[in-house]
Amino acid sequence: MCDRVTLIDRGRILATESPAGLGRLVSPYEWVEASDVPYETMREVVDVTGDGAVAQLPTGGVRIHPESKERLRAVLSILVDGGVTSIRTGYPSLQEVYLGMIGDRGMEV
Numbered sequence: 001m002c003d004r005v006t007l008i009d010r011g012r013i014l015a016t017e018s019p020a021g022l023g024r025l026v027s028p029y030e031w032v033e034a035s036d037v038p039y040e041t042m043r044e045v046v047d048v049t050g051d052g053a054v055a056q057l058p059t060g061g062v063r064i065h066p067e068s069k070e071r072l073r074a075v076l077s078i079l080v081d082g083g084v085t086s087i088r089t090g091y092p093s094l095q096e097v098y099l100g101m102i103g104d105r106g107m108e109v
Contacts, residue, residue, distance in 0.1 A: 005094065009102050023091030025101070029072055030089040034079050035061035041082030048074045061086070 006016040015025060037045070045064060046054055053065045066072040072089075079087055092100065 007098065007101055014101055019094055020091060022094065022097045025097065029066055029068065030091060032064040032066065032072070032075050032079070033057065033061055033088050033090075034064070034084050035059070035086040037062060037079065037084050038082055041078060041084060044078045044082070045075055048078065 003018060004016060005019055005022055007014040007022070015022060017025065042054075042062070049064060049066055049071055053067065055063045055065075057063055064075055066075050076087065076089075
């Protein structure tokens with residue numbers, strides 16, 4: 001595993017960071033993934049984050065992108081209070097960082 005990654009676009013260095021540091025460049029806030037979220041609990045999450053901050057995952061779970069530490073705490077609290085037991089947090093993957101910084105330009109990663 002590498003400890004530093006450099007993103008280069010058309011010969012220009014965009015960023016050199018640790019993989020986690022690159023993720024924070026795209027989004028300074030963690031995402032939350034959860035499975036088996038009851039409907040009412042999901043409505044509460046959407047009330048806090050807005051509809052655009054929630055994405056359905058192919059696995060049937062959801063990924064939530066809170067836009068602040070306060071919203072992150074609120075989302076985690078809502079999920080736990082709603083009885084959700086499958087919750088994890090993280091930052092964007094290197095693939096998501098690449099696509100976020102450079103764009104897909106019709107490429108597949």
